[in-house]
Amino acid sequence: MRIAEIDGPRLHYRIDGNPDGAPVVFANSLGTDLRLWDQVMPILPQEYCYIRYDKRGHGLSDCPEGPYSMGALVSDVEKLLDFLGVKDCVFVGLSIGGMIAQGLAAKRMDLVRAMVLSNTGAKIGTREMWADRIAAVDAGGIEALADPILERWFSKSFRDTPAFWAWHNMLIRQTKTGYMGCCSAIAGTDFITPTSGLRLPALGIAGSEDGSTPPDLVRETIDLIPGSDFKLIRGAGHLPCVEKPEEYAQILTDFLKAQGHG
Template structure:
């Protein structure tokens, strides 16, 4: 008899100063809960295909970080620690005591921060297209200035080139148009605030202190955090696995969801069995 897959719930939760939009879905009987942490300029819908594919095998918590999607912006300025605190409080409010963090881009920084402050919560981490330090202060300052001056519109095409392969960025691909719209409709204030948080974040020592199984994944065509950058993160983490996803840009949960789901499922299986995925 197949295990029951719970119907998705899409509520809101006030955690500290902000109301967070989240969804619990998948197989509620499975532990640890997979927590998907989305990237800059996106909301939790980017994880839906992966969550649906893994629904029989895992419980999922999807959420919009502050300043994104339907979650509150919160006070400014903001730090990665603020984002990690939101997630810590959300997990506590939901009674979730053990998680597999799956952090994409800035989500990887948030995962590093949460492990640093609450290692007891974290059973393992999948780092997707991220690093311990992302970009330079100059590049983030330039992006913040552009958003402050003109909003997100001027960034759309350059960001799309970093996010997706040329094969995905074609006019007939309705999904591409939809995800471009997702970025265009994010809060410019929330986007700029998160840019500043990334600019100020350096989790090099936190990566070296990871004490749980970890896997670093990257698209072979990632224009934001290329394979060499993600490999540098893997090299910092004791015994971390590393794998490249073919024909993929910065967002494997969108461009190659089946491949990403396969990696997460195998990593989760190794984690629950107490074996090594490396």
């Protein structure tokens, strides 16, 4: 386990693959930690340097008092990549991680040469929706909302498997402070204008059963970037890297190879 002591919260990160390879950075979703990517890591090409991290308030990273801003989440990973000496990475962001990807690419083009926006949007939901969720979690804990959240995350067939319960447990053990803090960051974010100004290779990935960021939202977001591509993974919900890891890994591999990364 590695901890980066940066100007801000200490961040837990992990490096897989070839530490001297071209960097590929992963940012995970609200209510999950870097284990989100466990199933795709072994089946990706091992010549790349894969960097995963827990955003503030999640996993083994520090959990400062909220609310958080998207600017703070972007700044955290910016400082992490500077700490690690990373330049010109391919950045893969899922859900709130995809919002972080958009913010980082707009701020530091020297850090991001291409990006994958998975199950995300330039704007997700409304301020009112997120305010209601924050109030419900504050009053009753994440467990009170676990069932509807997990129904949006996963297809019905996956929810009937034993593996589903690991994700259920990960969600309900998430700290309220970190979860509500990141909800506030999403609520205050509208990246439609900055994302439409991006000029870099970009790929959108959606799950056909995603109830949190439906395919149309992902497609509308990735279409803001000229020359981008879009892939739909059928039979998967909000976390296709969990439900369909082989298909997800192949899509990522094809994108990395198409960029001549490394």
